[in-house]
Amino acid sequence: MAAHDDSLWDPSKSSVFSGFYKLTLEERRRRVAAVLGLSAEEAGALTGEQGLTDEVANAMVENALGRFSLPLGLGLHLKVNGRDYVVPMVIEEPSVIAAVSFAAKLVAGVGGFQAEADEALMIGQLQVARYGDPWQAVERLHAAKEELLTLARGFLPHLTQRGGGMRELEVRVLPAPEGPEHEPLLVVHLVVDTLEAMGANLVNTLAENMAPHVERITGGRVYLRILSNLADRRLARARCALPEAVLEDFGLPGEDIAEGIVQASRFAQADPYRAATHNKGVMNGIDAVAIATGQDWRAIEAGAHAYAARAGQYGPLSRWKRDGGVLWGELELPLALGTVGGPLKVHPGVQVALRVLGSPKARELACVFAAVGLAQNLAALRALGSVGIQKGHMALHARSVAVSAGARPEAVEALAALLVTEGEVRVERAQEFLTEERVAVGAGEAPTLASLKPPGGE
Numbered sequence: 001m002a003a004h005d006d007s008l009w010d011p012s013k014s015s016v017f018s019g020f021y022k023l024t025l026e027e028r029r030r031r032v033a034a035v036l037g038l039s040a041e042e043a044g045a046l047t048g049e050q051g052l053t054d055e056v057a058n059a060m061v062e063n064a065l066g067r068f069s070l071p072l073g074l075g076l077h078l079k080v081n082g083r084d085y086v087v088p089m090v091i092e093e094p095s096v097i098a099a100v101s102f103a104a105k106l107v108a109g110v111g112g113f114q115a116e117a118d119e120a121l122m123i124g125q126l127q128v129a130r131y132g133d134p135w136q137a138v139e140r141l142h143a144a145k146e147e148l149l150t151l152a153r154g155f156l157p158h159l160t161q162r163g164g165g166m167r168e169l170e171v172r173v174l175p176a177p178e179g180p181e182h183e184p185l186l187v188v189h190l191v192v193d194t195l196e197a198m199g200a201n202l203v204n205t206l207a208e209n210m211a212p213h214v215e216r217i218t219g220g221r222v223y224l225r226i227l228s229n230l231a232d233r234r235l236a237r238a239r240c241a242l243p244e245a246v247l248e249d250f251g252l253p254g255e256d257i258a259e260g261i262v263q264a265s266r267f268a269q270a271d272p273y274r275a276a277t278h279n280k281g282v283m284n285g286i287d288a289v290a291i292a293t294g295q296d297w298r299a300i301e302a303g304a305h306a307y308a309a310r311a312g313q314y315g316p317l318s319r320w321k322r323d324g325g326v327l328w329g330e331l332e333l334p335l336a337l338g339t340v341g342g343p344l345k346v347h348p349g350v351q352v353a354l355r356v357l358g359s360p361k362a363r364e365l366a367c368v369f370a371a372v373g374l375a376q377n378l379a380a381l382r383a384l385g386s387v388g389i390q391k392g393h394m395a396l397h398a399r400s401v402a403v404s405a406g407a408r409p410e411a412v413e414a415l416a417a418l419l420v421t422e423g424e425v426r427v428e429r430a431q432e433f434l435t436e437e438r439v440a441v442g443a444g445e446a447p448t449l450a451s452l453k454p455p456g457g458e
């Protein structure tokens, strides 16, 4: 695995984050800055207080008006290939960050995740039409393969010098969607090692530069020349193994929890309706890290779901099985990530998020992403296969409901607990509580923490 250059994170300190979620926002900010050694500027960039500026936003997109914010939290306790990570995650959905931290802590306790990622091989596609006989066109392309590879390398001098660049040229003939009486599709694949770049701009430029040469050789017309987001030469895999005993919870033995997870896994393998939701859970974790680290999460999503359907039926990106008293889990998906270029260099929050992760190279970053996806999946299936998702989810959702209802910060936890205890996690009910309390403590006065009835108490 690639060495770290300016890692902020000292793995020996991972336990310092235990109970992190019980701190106030300010206490968490102070703790993170101290533990990670963040400067005031870096801390401000990470928390968004000094994040993306209007000027940079105006340069990034068209018709800009300003910036949009989302919550950023830390996935904790993640151990991958023996290294500890604190994972910046951007997401609006409650419980995802808690779930990743929970599962990561469970797996870290039995050695952590093992993960690996392929080389950064991206595919550029050229669609050739009106080429005459398909098999003669294929023959001509194969005969000119070395010429085309040399031409392509000439368009990628810097990447080639750094050890990346052209790896392969492949030719595919696909049946015409209109039927056999129509011209089959002739597709040329340019396989490029993009090293630390996600590679979209680089591969698209190469495909456009190569189009005239493919037309010359085939006698056809090149229409589309664009990368493929089904980056199935750039897969990442994560695995974990949990002795079933460590899964004991909710008053259930570990083997029952493990069986619930395996039943959830087989359901996803059998049913695309379930597999879609199973994978949404995986991507809850992966997308959150992707946004925090400035990745093209739409490309990641497109590749993941296309890969999930590679066998002809849409299936789960991860699978779980029980063997010898151990629960085994594995996740595999395309992950085209970049550590250079694009918004990575202009968004101050992204730069600090990558430093918090230890400034990993792209392949190591893909290993972290895959482990986060498997951790999220584990937490979700553990809950779904036993007590249901709502118990944990609603407890955390209640906090955002309390905030939405107008509760003051110091009253949020108590009001959330009341809502969960009563079983009615709704803004209207929260507002009723606040109004009642307001009546109890005198009209117009904000409720105090003491005036809110403790859960189940008097």
Ligand code: HMG
Binding pocket: 017, 018, 019, 020, 021, 076, 077, 094, 095, 096, 097, 098, 099, 101, 102, 103, 105, 277, 278, 279, 280, 281, 282, 284, 376, 379, 380, 381, 383, 384, 389, 391, 392, 393, 396
């Ligand atoms: P718990 O048993 O209360 O947790 O679970 P705990 O008190 O044992 O704490 C263990 C660790 O969990 C803590 O250790 C924290 O790291 C973390 P510590 O750091 O203190 O040493 N943790 C939290 N982190 C942040 N905020 C919190 C928090 N609580 C614990 N409030 C938990 C609580 C929510 C983790 C558990 O009930 C759970 O995992 N529930 C499942 C929730 C879930 O999976 N949500 C995902 C979003 S829904 C989704 O994925 C879509 C779905 O459709 C996918 C699918 O269908 O497959 C479900």
